[in-house]
Amino acid sequence: MSLVELGRFARNEAHMVVGMLGGQGIDAIAFDGEASIGEGSWFLIPVRVMVDDTDLDQARALLPE
Template sequence: MSLVEVGRFGRNEAYIVIGRLDSEGIMAIALDGNASIADGSQFFIPVRVMVDDEDAEAARVILGVDAG
């Protein structure tokens, strides 16, 4: 199992994306979701949504994002 990024999103949007993928049976996690929370810039740092490499293509289709 290897994690790959399927997109970068605003903090709140990233968790909506994770819920969408979960509803399709694809486990996803957010990285950087709490980055710089101490200095108040957490909403300016994109959150990376990561999935298993075997689920990446399906996740990108669901989300309508390109692999590049």
């Protein structure tokens, strides 16, 4: 198992993507979601959505274009 980046999203969108993927049976995790929260710039930093490398193609196919 190796995590790979599916994409970078706005904070709220990243968490919606993680939930949508979970509903389809694909484990995903959001990285960097709390980055810079102390200084107030946390909405400006993209959140990385990570999936297992074996799920990457299926996860990409589920994302809207």
